[in-house]
Amino acid sequence: MADPEKIYPATPHKRNESRKRGQVAKSQDLSAVFNLIGVLMFFYLTKYTVWDQMASVYSVAFKAIPLVDQNPIISFLSVMRILGSIITPILLLGLIFGVLGNVLQIGVMFSAEALIPKFDKLNPINGLKRLVSIRGLVELAKSVFKLSVITYVVASVLIDDYPTLLALGKAGMSHTKSVSLVVATAGGIAFEIMLKVALILLILAILDYLYQKWQHEQDIRMTKEEMREEMKRTEGDPEIRRRIRSVQRELSMARMMKEVPEADAVITNPTHIAIAIKYEYETMEAPYVVAKGERQVALKIREIAIENGIPTIENPPLARALYKNAEVGEVIPMEFYQAVAEVLAYVDELTQRFSGLSAA
Template sequence: MSEENDDKPFEASEQKLRRAREKGDIPRSPELNVAAMYLGAWLAFAVGAGLAVKAWLAMATRALGSEGWAPGSTGAIAAALGQYAGWAALALAAVPSLVILVALIAGRGLVFAPQKLAFDLNRINPVKTAAQKFGKSGLVTFGISLAKAALVCAGGWLLFRSLLGHLMASPLAGDRWIADLGVMLGRVLGLALAVSVLIAGLDMGWQWFDHRRKNRMSRKEMEDEYKDSEGDPHFKAARRQRAIEIATSQMLADVAKADVVIVNPTHYAVALEWKRGSGRAPVCLAKGTDEVAARIRERAKDNRVPIWSDPPCARAIHATVEIGQEIRREQFAAVAAAIRFAEKMKEKARAGW
């Protein structure tokens, strides 16, 4: 196993993990489903126990008491008991199933992969099965199962000791034995839920790590994937979007160096820098529309760069001047007015206005 890891020193790429997911190869934790089942059973018990116990207690009290039942009411009694039992069975089946489904969807563990339905000889390969059972994955799985058994035994013993008083007093409790039974069932489910959640956390961590380990990549796989990705339109679009984000981030960082930002006041914004004595016209450091324009204005406010409203000038510079270029001659007069405004604002700021 160590030699295999040495041959594949690189972490799995997002593209490989996506392909693996499409084939149904995802980190799966059976213990998570068990924990979800116990959680559903606990919820069903917590919600339904109060209603069911009252009804059953009334029926048991009447059956065991002195009132008795009216002649010919046996069928009604059986129907009522069957109805209660049916609703209880439905709740105990539906609620855990719903919780398991929610857990699978939340953990992105619900994947339809037709490839998994195809016949595969490797699934009945005894050599591969033995390697899985006695390899690193099998040993970790055995360790998790052993820890689960130890926790259940220890928790069961502590629970038995805590419930010993209820068990000893139940023959003398009269009608209270049903309430005591509810307490005991609730604590048993609580213990099972606590142990399952702890084991599910350990198992999920291991399954995620093992899935990443099995999908590690060699240098050749990395190179082949990169070559294949060059023609992938999704990869190109993602790379182009990333390049745009980097360029936009750098452009917004340059707003702090601007002398003035000319706006229209909501849809356009251009940031200009003028280096006095350089013999050059003002240079466009940043420009944008709508959301980008709002971010430019926000960055200008954060860095105390004066903002000048001149819609025609802002639209003209945005349409004709690229980032890093000087403004055009026909824009000199409007930009000069903006720079004079910016200088006055800076003088007032220095004077403490």
């Protein structure tokens, strides 16, 4: 059962680390079924040849070796040669299909850590704990169920083919043709048993793989502390990141405030928002935003504007629209050209009036 404190799904980094340790979602049953499928494929493709070869083994081993044989080594080697020609391709196909079953489940993977012997598994107390754990009980139930299914399949096939087996028992074994018939018939029954067992085990193995995949996801889930530590390793300490962002904001704010004295006008909300605008007719295609801010930042912009004699114009709708749609250092959107132009024209008029009063 998964640890109740593991509330976060595994991150890609945690999955990679688990894979390096050989901890992957894998069903041993599915690999075993693929082995069995490889053996069945061999018997299906070579059923006539292999039965004849097995009959030859019987003949050579039990009929062609009298007690007075002066050269038993030759007969023994003949038997081994025939057995080798049967067993070798079976082992090769079983190995190939077993590897294929693993690759389909987990891909190509090599983990040296998984090969290191874990001596704690030899501890009988630990073994007993694993046995009585939820996972151990599930594995035990699976084994009992599979054994029951296999027993049922074998028994049902043998009962159905009992008359054939009885007839084989009564048949003579003195001729090679009789031996071949017995071997072929018994082999056919064995093939039927293995095929039915393989089909049932394949279904059970697929279900087991889905269970193992779910169980693996539960095992690699992460606690809050593990998530925090991984964030530190992969992205840096959160506290340090917060400090860096804070310093970056302060530097950006300082640069922005230095530009406020160069503005031509400050449009306000009047107290919550402030937008500093600059426009030079000769060099700029459109006005651009020197600085913007809300609340304390807006108050600071207004203070700097007053200190430097920059006109402050109250226009709440325009101030809100520019704050939402215009960025610092960029020209204002085209839809605000007319409104901003009216503000700048009004500022020019105020400046000219002030200049006239000063001259008078």
